[in-house]
Amino acid sequence: MPQGALQDRFLATIRDYHAHIYFDQRSVEVARELRNAIGDRFDAELGNWNVEQVGPHPRWSAEILFAPPLFGSLVPWLALNRRGLAVLVHPNTGDELADHRDHALWLGEMLPLKLHVLRPANPIRPSPQE
């Protein structure tokens, strides 16, 4: 979001998080070990293992899905144990474009995403009592 009045967003709009671990031919084994280590240590879902560029991702990638309560342990662990790999962490709010462009966290190298393949869509609205 550019300059202007602070527009508060509600944590309740975060359904879950993705961590995308990027790798290439040279780092594929390191990425595999890192993914398995996450599976051993955290109650996270090991998602797609992409040995091709898919969606907005400019390298091969391993997808990790996790619930908000895991953020405080999984993300710091990844920061310390990513073994040189670039990692994108983003919330899922229903707005794919904003989630990857405006709400993203990067561990290590920040890669240029192919944002044109993403669209803003179906933001989750907080329920009235929130």
Ligand code: ZN
């Ligand atoms: Zn994602």
